[in-house]
Structure formats: C-alpha cells, structure tokens
Amino acid sequence: MSEYLAAHIQERLAARAHELGIKVEVRDDVVYLHGQVASVEQCHQIEEAARMAAEGRRVCNEVSVVPVREPGGEERLS
Amino acid sequence: MIRVAAVGDLHVGPEVAGAYRERLTGLPDHADLLLVAGDLTRHGTVEEGKVAAEELHDLGVPVITVLGNHDYHSDQQDDITRVLEDAGITVLEGEGTTVECGGTCVGIAGGKGFGGGFAGRCASDFGEPEMKAFVGHTKAFAERLGTALLGLDCDTRICLTHYSPVEETLSGEPPEIYPFLGSYLIAEAIDASGCDLAVHGHAHKGSEKGVTPGGVRVRNVALPVIQQAYAVYCLGAE
Numbered sequence: 001m002s003e004y005l006a007a008h009i010q011e012r013l014a015a016r017a018h019e020l021g022i023k024v025e026v027r028d029d030v031v032y033l034h035g036q037v038a039s040v041e042q043c044h045q046i047e048e049a050a051r052m053a054a055e056g057r058r059v060c061n062e063v064s065v066v067p068v069r070e071p072g073g074e075e076r077l078s
Numbered sequence: 079m080i081r082v083a084a085v086g087d088l089h090v091g092p093e094v095a096g097a098y099r100e101r102l103t104g105l106p107d108h109a110d111l112l113l114v115a116g117d118l119t120r121h122g123t124v125e126e127g128k129v130a131a132e133e134l135h136d137l138g139v140p141v142i143t144v145l146g147n148h149d150y151h152s153d154q155q156d157d158i159t160r161v162l163e164d165a166g167i168t169v170l171e172g173e174g175t176t177v178e179c180g181g182t183c184v185g186i187a188g189g190k191g192f193g194g195g196f197a198g199r200c201a202s203d204f205g206e207p208e209m210k211a212f213v214g215h216t217k218a219f220a221e222r223l224g225t226a227l228l229g230l231d232c233d234t235r236i237c238l239t240h241y242s243p244v245e246e247t248l249s250g251e252p253p254e255i256y257p258f259l260g261s262y263l264i265a266e267a268i269d270a271s272g273c274d275l276a277v278h279g280h281a282h283k284g285s286e287k288g289v290t291p292g293g294v295r296v297r298n299v300a301l302p303v304i305q306q307a308y309a310v311y312c313l314g315a316e
Binding site: 018021036037038039041042066067068069070071072073074075076077078 | 081083088089090091093094097098101108120121148151274275282283295301302305306307308309310311312313315
C-alpha cells in the first residue's frame with residue numbers, strides 16, 4: 001500500500017536525515033519528495049535516506065534549499 | 079526605541095559552516111540585540127553546537143538563544159549549552175536575562191517550550207503515564223516561564239521560545255500536527271506577564287504574524303518563514 005510506504009519513508013527521513021518537514025507522496029512506482037531544507041547537502045541526504053526505504057521505486061527529489069536573503073526592512077510594533 | 083533582530087531554525091552543521099555568519103555582517107547597524115528561537119543544529123551534536131557558536135559569537139550585539147527539539151536529539155543539549163555560553167551567547171531554559179540597550183532595559187525570558195495543543199483541541203494531563211509526562215513537561219515549562227517573565231525588572235519584556243504559543247503562526251502547517259508544534263499554556267504565561275513581544279520558531283511551514291488572546295504580538299521567525307537572515311522588530315517610542 002502506497003500510504004504505508006510513504007509513512008515508512010517519512011519515518012526513515014526522521015531517523016536517518018533528521019528531517020521532519022518533508023512531504024512524501026507515492027504515485028505508481030515513483031516516490032515524490034517535497035519541502036525545503038537548509039543546504040544542498042541535506043537535500044542529497046534526504047534523497048539517499050528515502051531511496052533506502054523506497055523498495056526499489058524511483059525517487060523524484062523536488063526538495064529545495066531555503067533562500068536566505070539579506071535582511072531587509074523592519075516592523076514597528078507599537 | 080529598541081530594535082530586536084530575531085531568527086530561528088538555523089540548523090547549521092559542518093557542511094554549511096560560515097554560510098549563515100556571512101549574512102550577519104552589519105548586524106549592529108540594524109539591531110540592538112539578536113534573539114535565536116532554537117534549532118541551531120540538525121542532529122543535536124556538540125560538533126554542530128560548535129559550528130553554531132562560531133556563527134553567532136562576537137556579533138557586536140548581545141545574542142540570546144533557546145534550544146529547540148533538534149538540539150536535544152543526541153542528548154547533548156547540556157554540552158551544546160556550555161559551548162554556546164563559552165562563546166558569550168546567553169542560553170535560556172526557563173529563566174530570564176536583561177540587557178541594556180541605549181538606556182532601556184530589555185528583559186527576555188524563555189526556553190524550548192513543548193507541545194500539547196491549543197484551547198479546545200489539546201492534550202490533557204490524564205490517562206497513561208506517557209500522556210501525563212507529555213503534558214506535564216509543557217505545564218512545568220509554562221510555570222517556570224511565567225515566573226521568569228514576571229521576575230524580570232525591565233522596561234521592555236520579551237518571551238523567546240522554540241515552540242509556538244498560538245495557532246495563528248502555525249497557519250500553513252497541517253492542523254493535525256498543531257499539538258506537536260506548541261501549546262496555549264505558553265501564551266497564558268505570556269499574557270499573565272504583560273509581554274511586549276513573543277518570538278518563536280519550529281513551524282517551518284507556518285506564518286510570521288500572530289497575537290495571543292491577551293493581545294501580545296507573536297512572531298514566528300523560523301528561517302523558512304522569514305526567508306531572510308533575521309527579521310527586525312522595533313519596540314517602544316522613537
């Protein structure tokens with residue numbers, strides 16, 4: 001069942017990659033990963049952890065890196 | 079007027095060492111202090127704690143932080159705290175501190191916090207020992223937080239936590255996981271003390287702005303939410 005597989009992959013992401021905010025979807029024979037992480041290295045680690053639990057399915061990694069812009073502006077609270 | 083810079087969920091490690099600090103150049107020109115709302119690390123190791131200390135030391139303004147759930151993962155939170163404090167960073171866990179900013183005394187109290195949920199849809203201190211322990215952890219924290227906030231002798235009072243005190247700043251996260259993202263007990267402590275601002279992180283898919291039932295402004299400063307090196311909030315008269 002694809003729902004169980006998605007849940008197991010999410011457990012693996014938490015245990016191996018320590019990422020809790022990645023959305024996992026399984027459609028046919030493809031595992032899709034969505035979300036944002038802090039670095040390219042983390043992005044690779046997530047894909048690797050997901051592949052280990054994907055039971056041979058193809059992993060489509062659509063996780064992106066959080067853009068950290070220069071600080072801009074301020075909010076006045078009165 | 080006090081300018082408070084705030085950010086959370088840096089999740090640094092050796093693989094990104096130095097990258098965040100590059101964004102902090104000129105911080106004293108924009109803010110009087112920096113608050114960090116937990117999850118400085120990914121795996122909660124001392125090695126990552128040392129990277130966090132390198133990113134945040136000697137920035138030219140006082141740096142006050144709390145730890146987050148990631149910082150507890152490897153059971154090295156005490157060592158991480160020590161590494162940060164050795165670097166001159168103040169780490170709060172259920173206590174408060176004050177800093178002088180241009181003649182104004184700013185008091186900050188805080189800590190990691192914990193979950194449990196929000197009024198009407200929250201966990202109760204009832205049933206299995208595991209459930210009592212879960213709720214009890216949040217209750218004990220909220221009591222210490224309330225005491226720390228009320229004990230601050232200051233002109234401006236700020237609450238700093240990792241977990242959220244309100245639902246509004248979780249908007250964007252699945253509602254089913256709200257009980258794991260914060261607790262109304264934190265907001266109750268904030269409202270009882272007359273805070274000027276409450277800052278938290280943890281909810282990466284949440285929203286920046288919220289308010290407690292008592293009217294205290296709440297800001298979720300998780301890096302994926304603010305998407306800039308830090309947000310700046312100005313408090314008090316010019």
